[in-house]
Amino acid sequence: MDRNIGKKVLLAGLLILLILFTAACSNSDSDAGSTDKENDPKKAKNNELTITFRSGGSTNQGLINWLNDMVIPKFNEENPEVNVQLSPLEVSEGDYFAKVALLLQSEDTAPDIVTEDTFMVNSDASAGYLEALDDRIESWDGWDKVTDTVKKGVIAEDGNIYGVPYNTDTRGLWYNKELLADAGVSVPWEPKNWDDIINAAKAVKETFGDDVVPMWMNSGKATGEATSMQTFEMLLYGTDDPLYDYEEEKWIVKSDGLVDAFKFIDTIYEEGLGPNLSQVLNGQGSSIAYQQLMPEGKLAIGLDGMWQTGNWHENGSAPWPEFEDKLGFAAMPTQDGNDPGTTSMSGGWALSIPAKSDNKDLAWEFIKMASTPEMNLELQLNDRNISPYKEVAENPKYQELPFFEEATSFLENTNFRPAVDKYPNVSTVIQSLVEQVVTDAISPEEAAEQYKVQVTEIVGADKIMEK
Numbered sequence: 001m002d003r004n005i006g007k008k009v010l011l012a013g014l015l016i017l018l019i020l021f022t023a024a025c026s027n028s029d030s031d032a033g034s035t036d037k038e039n040d041p042k043k044a045k046n047n048e049l050t051i052t053f054r055s056g057g058s059t060n061q062g063l064i065n066w067l068n069d070m071v072i073p074k075f076n077e078e079n080p081e082v083n084v085q086l087s088p089l090e091v092s093e094g095d096y097f098a099k100v101a102l103l104l105q106s107e108d109t110a111p112d113i114v115t116e117d118t119f120m121v122n123s124d125a126s127a128g129y130l131e132a133l134d135d136r137i138e139s140w141d142g143w144d145k146v147t148d149t150v151k152k153g154v155i156a157e158d159g160n161i162y163g164v165p166y167n168t169d170t171r172g173l174w175y176n177k178e179l180l181a182d183a184g185v186s187v188p189w190e191p192k193n194w195d196d197i198i199n200a201a202k203a204v205k206e207t208f209g210d211d212v213v214p215m216w217m218n219s220g221k222a223t224g225e226a227t228s229m230q231t232f233e234m235l236l237y238g239t240d241d242p243l244y245d246y247e248e249e250k251w252i253v254k255s256d257g258l259v260d261a262f263k264f265i266d267t268i269y270e271e272g273l274g275p276n277l278s279q280v281l282n283g284q285g286s287s288i289a290y291q292q293l294m295p296e297g298k299l300a301i302g303l304d305g306m307w308q309t310g311n312w313h314e315n316g317s318a319p320w321p322e323f324e325d326k327l328g329f330a331a332m333p334t335q336d337g338n339d340p341g342t343t344s345m346s347g348g349w350a351l352s353i354p355a356k357s358d359n360k361d362l363a364w365e366f367i368k369m370a371s372t373p374e375m376n377l378e379l380q381l382n383d384r385n386i387s388p389y390k391e392v393a394e395n396p397k398y399q400e401l402p403f404f405e406e407a408t409s410f411l412e413n414t415n416f417r418p419a420v421d422k423y424p425n426v427s428t429v430i431q432s433l434v435e436q437v438v439t440d441a442i443s444p445e446e447a448a449e450q451y452k453v454q455v456t457e458i459v460g461a462d463k464i465m466e467k
Helices: 005-040 059-080 095-101 118-126 134-138 143-146 148-154 178-181 196-213 225-236 258-270 283-294 305-310 360-370 374-383 404-413 421-436 444-459
Strands: 048-052 083-086 113-117 164-167 172-176 215-218 251-254 298-306 328-329 342-348 347-353 415-416 464-466
Touching: 005 083, 048 251, 048 360, 059 083, 059 360, 059 374, 059 421, 095 113, 095 225, 113 118, 113 360, 118 148, 118 347, 148 164, 148 342, 148 347, 148 415, 164 374, 172 178, 172 225, 172 283, 172 305, 172 342, 172 404, 178 196, 178 298, 196 258, 196 298, 215 283, 225 258, 225 298, 225 342, 225 421, 251 258, 251 360, 251 444, 258 421, 258 444, 283 305, 298 305, 305 404, 342 404, 374 464, 421 444
Parallel strands: 048 083, 048 113, 215 298, 251 464, 342 415
Antiparallel strands: 113 347, 164 347, 172 298, 172 328
């Protein structure tokens, strides 16, 4: 071999070894840096903290303003190197739950904080999508400031806590005082039973004909959980027969209450006391009712939540300066005035940490900062929901909000959806059956029978009971 060629080969070999050694050192340094970032939450991956929630139109605008104007700036005072990214999903409520479930399944797509409707907490926790917060909450003094009844919404069937509530709600009967008075109904209106509601709606019908919708209830699949909770369960929990028996740990699939709840809904539509089906079976039904009909004086009674006031204030979707004078908010009576006399349903939303978040410690620091009575008061003043904090409920600024005194008082006799993992499936059955009753496809008795069959298929024959 030529001596010069040999020298060149040897030199090339040494050069390759040097490059490999340098690359190895570089990779080692990189890995060490990655480990440091994982161990130190303030040096998390890309120094980003992502928050996912439902958005679109005016949906959650109050939450967005609060995060951008209050929470994130305060958080960045202590964590200036962290980039907090809002990652909203502009979808319908039902699509939000499905989309979030997909995101939470992967480390590549899971956010660091997700807003959870409390009715989905147990289901998502059972699927392994959420991080239990018990160990963190044990060393946090903020948990004791949350109202005990509201805590139920974030405690799953396994007994663990999977979120920190940032609002709650109650439901009742919105009514136009002038329309009821003109129809001969005594105002302030305090219905004592279901018959009082039917009779008031009939009086409106007789007085105004087709010019006014006597009563609005969410009544179809398109309005999703609003149909289950605001309508069917508001009725059912006014009977003596709830959805679920916690002592027996079984679903009640046959009861007088189930039939009677379907009968009430059927009566509203059979008597022509409800809206046109094209309106109420629309996914935008709530907007039609409370952003159009009610401000225009074309809706007399609406069974819905107190958050509707958010539509009418000056920054809402349908500003209505006179709403406080024009409207009343009555407690929903029980079926026959039976104890405790009134009923409501409560839910709300919570800040949760996905199990596949790669930034859990920093996410918890953010949640703690957002979850103080002081911060929560600012949220409710902007977003118009009931606070989960006792201290906020006693604040004069909060108490001055229109109808908050009435709505907060409904918490005394409120109920919560079953915290068991099959509830979302059962809720879907309820929505479908309510729509079939409303469209006259089946009778209330047939709906109750179908409920038994379909729920049994979902939960299993060993998890049902009859009353």
